[in-house]
Amino acid sequence: MPEDGSNLIAMHAANSPNAFDLRRVGAHPDHWYPMAWCDELKPGKALARAFAGQPIALFRGKGGKVFALEDRCAHRQVPLHLGVVDGDEVKCHYHGWAYDQTGKCVDVPYLGKERLPNGVKSYPAREIDGLIFVFPGDPALAEERLPTGLGHSQDKAYKTRRLNRHVACHYTFMHENLFDMNHQFMHRKQMGSIKAKCIGRTHGEDWAEVEYTFSRTSGKPSVGEQVIVDLVRKRGEKKADFSDHMRIRTDYPNQSLRVWVGRDIKESDAPVLDVWLGYTPLDAEQRTNRTYGYLSVKRPPVPGLIDAMWPFVTWFTENIFREDQEIVEYEQQAYDAQGADWNNEVFPAIRDLRAVLARCGLPMDGEPVAPSRTFAAE
Ligand code: FES
Ligand SMILES: [Fe+2]
Known part of the structure; x- marks a missing residue:
């Protein structure tokens, strides 16, 4: 199995007359991608979106701020966009586990807050010129690439x-x-x-x-x-x-x-x-x-x-x-x-x-x- 990316592309190009098979090259996640119009997402609501097969849920907190989380509850993996937005948190539709804007689990209603499980992945999200953008890649690069x-x-x-x-x-x-x-x-x-x-x-x-x-x-x-x-x-x-x-x-x-x-x-x-x-x-x-x-x-x-x-x-x-x-x-x-x-x-x-x-x-x-x-x- 070839080890680096260029070899992999060469491998996929073996059946093609081109030096590389461009359709085997994915969009690089270390960039901002538009996911919704700002006015599609009302305060207290959620939208289900995706980037290259990764399910992403967009939420607008009651205060108006947009945040993006992996669209899968850490508990039983059901979509988080089905949940209820409560202030700037979201409660999963199934058992009500609550997550904050960073994806941290902040409440499991039937256990109390002492021993909370891990949360879910969060993504940088930003509203620019009427579109909601999400950065699916390395969050450390997000700010400089706005x-x-x-x-x-x-x-x-x-x-x-x-x-x-x-x-x-x-x-x-x-x-x-x-x-x-x-x-x-x-x-x-x-x-x-x-x-x-x-x-x-x-x-x-x-x-x-x-x-x-x-x-x-x-x-x-x-x-x-x-x-x-x-x-x-x-x-x-x-x-x-x-x-x-x-x-x-x-x-x-x-x-x-x-x-x-x-x-x-x-x-x-x-x-x-x-x-x-x-x-x-x-x-x-x-x-x-x-x-x-x-x-x-x-x-x-x-x-x-x-x-x-x-x-x-x-x-x-x-x-x-x-x-x-x-x-x-x-x-x-x-x-x-x-x-x-x-x-x-x-x-x-x-x-x-x-x-x-x-x-x-x-x-x-x-x-x-x-x-x-x-x-x-x-
Ligand atoms: S599946 Fe989300 S709280 Fe149980
Ligand atoms: Fe055209």
Whole structure:
């Protein structure tokens, strides 16, 4: 049996033409993952969630603070989310054992408090920009890795909608799908014939970035696309002068997509479109994920225009995301049928991205991977 993580990945890649099997690389637990919208969890209530097969219960104490515990009572292993929140403690539904926010057992009603058993695991939990994040890994690393903000989702100069989908695929397919704008062909019903031109790519140890500009090769934009273009086009700018610049970035483990429009774009310019996405693996094999995100569109100067157009924006983006969801789920089904990663990746930007995801992740059957382990692009 190979001993280190890189050997394990090599082993799983033996049946695949790729240097490593990316679908055997788990999302690294030493990061913050979104688990619920803040307003889904009312004071005194609980939610059942999961990270890669670990059941996690989220609670909001009566005082409003969110805490996360292993969703298994230390007594008879039943889910703690069925329990009763009492102040900032939770009482298990079955025999009423009580746990505090750190998972310590603080009461066994029929024994008294003298000889209390061990409690349950707790996880760092934090509310950031309307989402509840949990840190499933080493709690000592949690504070330094807190996300600083989720795009422009809290900026009043933007109108923002939530993205929230249960997707039946490994999280790495999500990263690849967003990063690779060469799949505009699939969105032809929504956008007609659009051609993406890659105008740059760059990457580091735990991030990768790719930039595109788009041109129409034939046909007309759909109503939804035209509405978005009209909303974001600079005032006075002629249609013929319209130019866009898209930057997609994976900052492990999250992703962003930003668009700037017009000529002479400066680095300091605010994007007209800003999408933030986080992918939380659900099952132990990580063949499903919950995608949480925000899509923010910069408000044009005409008051109320964006609100009037918003149903079209919603309809258009939902159609696009539905097409993306269908195709990544087909990719997962092909992986499951073949038992290995047979993808034949030819686009250098995606090869950069795959290397980042392999380097930053954790082999699913393996020992923890040494930070010095390096994966070059395939
Ligand atoms: S199973 Fe939870 S208190 Fe008994
Ligand atoms: Fe897409």
